[in-house]
Amino acid sequence: MKKDLIVSELKDARxxxxxxxxxxxxxxxTELYGKLMYFDENFPDYFKKVLESKNDYIVGVFKDESIMGFLHLKKIEKTLFLNNIFFKEEIRGGGIGTDTLREVLTKPFVTLEGFEYLELDVFESNVLAKKWYNKLGLLDVSTSDWYFLQSKKKEDCNGDFKINEDINNFKSLYYNDHKVATFVNDSYIIAHDTIALxxxxxAQFIYRTVKNENAIVNNMKFDSSTRMRGNISSIIDKIQCLISK
Structure with a gap:
């Protein structure tokens, strides 16, 4: 880690x-700018809860007391899921991602919680990130396709649907009391189930599905993402080898 950068876990909304x-x-x-839950007006309030959650770890990267990047990891049994990682342009390069990930994966909470694996999703269009994760020893587990779609119905057939807030206060679409989609500022709908379509x-629908699971027209697909997985101890060893070269 560069001497002027500090990695520290965050627990409040400062x-x-x-x-x-x-x-x-x-x-x-990217095609998804402005279209995901991160852009919804309710996201800041939701993320306050994430900062307080025992199942989430938010790690900040600081320079001169200014936050320059962060990692969001989620606890899923024995797996740490890397939900998001970002560094400001001023500190990118020079192995900052590798150094930060090593520092995070060697923090006491990883051992205390008994985490064994690191998982993440990466878009195929993000070639550099995919190459980096491969270098760290993460392997492909599965692939999903992402689509932009419009409603399939010509007539008003909304009788089985209800709109309500979910437990995180996001405006959501329910079908027979089962949540099937999330609205993003009423402009986009993230579909979690094909019935939502x-x-x-x-509004434009955003739909993610297991690769080739459904016969959706290819020209509606805008990207694919890969689920990657690696053993944490092996990743740390890989990082150590990369640093020592």
């Missing part, structure tokens, strides 16, 4: 505004 902005900056120049709306 840097909330900066972290919300960094979440959004992750998607600058039957809801009549002028």
């Amino acid at each position: 840097y909330l505004e900066e972290i919300v902005t960094m979440h959004r900056d992750i998607f600058l120049g 039957q809801y009549k709306s002028s």
Whole structure:
């Protein structure tokens, strides 16, 4: 780790505004900018809860007391899921990602919680990130395709659907009391189930599905993502080898 950078776990909302902005900056120049839950007006309030959650770890990277990057990891049994990682342009390069990940994975909470694996999703269009994760020893587990879609219904068939807030206060679409989609500022709908596509709306749907699971027209696909997984102790060893070269 560069001497002028400090990695520290966050547990309060002191840097909330900066972290919300960094979440959004992750998607600058991509098809998903402005279209995910990170851009919803309720996201800042939701992320306050994340900072207090025992199942989430938010780690900040600081320079001269200014936050310059962050990692968000989620606890899923014996697996740490890397939900998001971002560094401001001023500190990128020079192995900052590798150094930060090593420092995080060797923190006491990893051993105390008995975490064995690191998992993450990466878009295929993010070639450099995918190459980096491969270098660290993470292997492909599965692939998903991402689509932009419009409602399939020509007529008003919304009788089985209800709109309500979910437990995190996001406006959500329910079908027979089962949540099937999340609204993003009423402009986009993130579909979690194909039944959501039957809801009549002028908003654009974003749908993620296991690769080739459904016969969706290819020209509606805008990207694919890969789920990657690696053993934490092996990743630490790989990082050590890379640093010592």
